[in-house]
Amino acid sequence: MVRVIAGKAKNRRLVAPSGLNTRPITDMIKEAFFNVLGEKVLDAHFLDLFCGSGSIGIEALSRGADKVFFIDNSSEAIKTVHANLANCGFTEGFEVYRNDVFKALDILKKRDLKFDVIFADPPFTNPGIFDKVIKTLDKAAILKEGGILVIRSKKDREMPEKLDYLIKYRMNVYGDSILHYYRWLRED
Numbered sequence: 412m413v414r415v416i417a418g419k420a421k422n423r424r425l426v427a428p429s430g431l432n433t434r435p436i437t438d439m440i441k442e443a444f445f446n447v448l449g450e451k452v453l454d455a456h457f458l459d460l461f462c463g464s465g466s467i468g469i470e471a472l473s474r475g476a477d478k479v480f481f482i483d484n485s486s487e488a489i490k491t492v493h494a495n496l497a498n499c500g501f502t503e504g505f506e507v508y509r510n511d512v513f514k515a516l517d518i519l520k521k522r523d524l525k526f527d528v529i530f531a532d533p534p535f536t537n538p539g540i541f542d543k544v545i546k547t548l549d550k551a552a553i554l555k556e557g558g559i560l561v562i563r564s565k566k567d568r569e570m571p572e573k574l575d576y577l578i579k580y581r582m583n584v585y586g587d588s589i590l591h592y593y594r595w596l597r598e599d
Contacts, residue, residue: 413466416442418473420499427464428487436466436532436563440585444561445470447581447592448528451559452476455527458519458553460512460544465492467530472501480524481507482515512544516551525555532563541568545593549574560593 413425413435427435444467445452453475459468460482468479469492481492489509496505508515512533529548533540541564554560560577564570570591572579581592 413464414438415470415473415499416445418470418475420469420473420501423499425464425466425469425495425498426491428485428491435464437585440563440588440590441466441470443583443585444530444590445474447583448559451527456480456525456555458482458526458529460515460529460531461533462492463488463532465495465507467532468492468505469495469499469501471528472496472504473499476528477504479505480519480526481505482510482512484509484511513547516547516553519553520551525553525558527555527558529554529558529560530563531560535565538568541570545571545574545577549577552576554595556595558595560595562591562593564589564591 415421415423452471454477457471457476457479462468462481462483465481468481472479483489486509492507531544533544548560566584566587566589576596577593578596579591579593583590
């Protein structure tokens, strides 16, 4: 069972999209991630990429994020996100898009949006996508200075330590998953 762990929607159950295309994040990983974020989630602009059920973004809303953007290319996932938002009583403070993540990132950049926190959970079944995601996020420049980007990958997946604008500062292993934490390097 996936649920909201804390905040306004605490203990509300969340449904996952049907089928085997999504891997709902465990409560243990979600709780650890939000413990690392701490107060950073309050009033944050939060981006949930490859959002699946919307569990991470909904947790952010529940814990006081100002605005959450949910993006997934699956119509089933988007229906599930809307159902979970409604079940948790959220009617504002979010935008939900069914779109290819890479096209969506381009749109967000054109809208000149910047985020305090970006969480990306690309499909483990597509190993080549991880490099593309991190490089696209590095070039997109949509993370605010002092913001945090977190990418979830399989435990055996190597991720770069440093890119043009992003630097990895933390990694946490949970079972067969790793959360890779990046910060935006200040532009001089």
